[in-house]
Amino acid sequence: MDIKYYGIFIFLSVSVAGLIFFAPFTNGSLNDELSTEKIGLNPRIFDENMVFSGDFSGNFEIYKYNIYSALKSKVSNNAGNQINPAINGDYIVWMDDRNGNWDIYKYYIPGNIESRVTYDPSNQINPAIDGDYIVWMDDRNGNWDIYRYSIPNNFEKRITSDPSNQINPAISEDFIIWVDDRNGKYEIFRYDMRSDFEFKISI
Numbered sequence: 001m002d003i004k005y006y007g008i009f010i011f012l013s014v015s016v017a018g019l020i021f022f023a024p025f026t027n028g029s030l031n032d033e034l035s036t037e038k039i040g041l042n043p044r045i046f047d048e049n050m051v052f053s054g055d056f057s058g059n060f061e062i063y064k065y066n067i068y069s070a071l072k073s074k075v076s077n078n079a080g081n082q083i084n085p086a087i088n089g090d091y092i093v094w095m096d097d098r099n100g101n102w103d104i105y106k107y108y109i110p111g112n113i114e115s116r117v118t119y120d121p122s123n124q125i126n127p128a129i130d131g132d133y134i135v136w137m138d139d140r141n142g143n144w145d146i147y148r149y150s151i152p153n154n155f156e157k158r159i160t161s162d163p164s165n166q167i168n169p170a171i172s173e174d175f176i177i178w179v180d181d182r183n184g185k186y187e188i189f190r191y192d193m194r195s196d197f198e199f200k201i202s203i
């Protein structure tokens with residue numbers, strides 16, 4: 001077992017028949033987390049719609065819950081694990097291990113249409129979404145980088161190329177931010193999509 005700390009998230013990775021399984025744990029001791037039912041993890045909200053991941057039947061699915069109506073609906077329906085959702089506008093995104101490695105999937109709420117976003121055999125995890133753009137952290141280059149996907153153009157773009165780790169991205173309007181260890185410590189960087197320029201935020 002290999003415990004990796006990424007910001008506030010702790011991933012427990014277990015090799016199962018060559019498959020790397022990352023399970024998210026939020027806090028507390030590992031033994032406590034392993035023995036706790038995981039029926040409501042990583043909630044995110046946009047307007048009155050909340051999304052979360054839960055394991056009600058042996059693997060994780062994504063659920064949507066309307067705060068006003070208290071109606072819960074299952075968004076994903078697959079034997080693999082669907083975790084760490086995000087929601088914005090008409091879309092829900094999440095990380096998904098159905099293909100034997102982690103990929104990003106998106107779900108168009110008005111049409112109830114699920115579609116795969118990433119096809120690379122390495123891991124794409126921890127997605128965030130704002131408007132037309134989905135961002136995630138990606139280890140296809142042997143270290144973590146930030147990637148961005150444009151929904152209307154169906155186009156994927158590498159945002160960071162530094163050989164250190166860029167993790168846990170967030171996005172709003174023209175800015176992508178992430179945690180970056182290029183200077184030997186965890187700092188926050190930002191990327192301006194108008195100028196394609198990245199720099200450290202002094203905090």
Ligand SMILES: [Ca+2]
Pocket residue numbers: 059060061076077078079080081082
């Ligand atoms: Ca599932």
Ligand SMILES: [Ca+2]
Pocket residue numbers: 101102103104118119120121122123124
């Ligand atoms: Ca992948």
Ligand SMILES: [Ca+2]
Pocket residue numbers: 143144145146160161162163164165166
């Ligand atoms: Ca990197």
